[in-house]
Amino acid sequence: MGTSSSKGSLDGSYDCLDRVVLRAYFQLGQRAPGLRMLWRRWQGSDDGLNNTRLMRVAGRFARRVKGWAKGAGVPVVYGKSGERNEELARGCLPDDPGYEGVFAVIVRRAPGNVWDVEHTADGPIRRIKRKVPRPWVNHYAFHIMDRDWGHMIIRFCPHPPFNALVILNGHEWVAREAECRRLPSRSRTTASRSCPTPGTWALSQMP
DSSP states (O other): EEEEEEEEEEEEEEEOOOOEEEEEEOOOGGGGHHHHHHHHHHHSOOOOOOOHHHHHHHHHHHHHHHHHHHTTTEEEEOOOOTTHHHHHHHTTSOOTTTOEEEEEEEEEEEEOOOEEEEETTTSEEEEEOSSSOOEEEEEEEEEEETTTTTEEEEEEEOSTTOOEEEEHHHHHHHHHHHHHHHHOOOTHHHHHHHHSOOOOOOOOOOO
């Protein structure tokens, strides 16, 4: 529930979800047989399914992201311990209020689901298991300015099976919806850029 007041009295209120987090992942790939099936469909066979190739997949993704970001003029920021993602993203917000698309890529280290592939002495795969404890690997958070949802985030792990999170902010949606309907707001611009505190909208105008 969000509220706003004017001169000590309630001026308006709204109800919305604070945050929506969607887990985007290949369910079968969370188990060893599913990972092997994913690799076969992707590469055509088990050839090359080893720890070195799995690490190279993540490295290739990192290089391509850097190359794309450099060409598109999108900053790639490597977060450090103690730094908040919100502050890092706020420093990269585009000046154009009508901007749409990726405006920053924030890279942070976090535990990842990384596989360990064991082979027999003559080559065939003997066992596939998760590395325990989970190693810390780079995760890439693509900060996007969306027409309908405002500031949204897609957080991606470049290690197979490529687990991801899609993070949406309900307050951002309220702010964008108010802008679309041209509802009166004393702080509409601030709301759409830095939520979670949208401006004041009359309840009678919001379904």
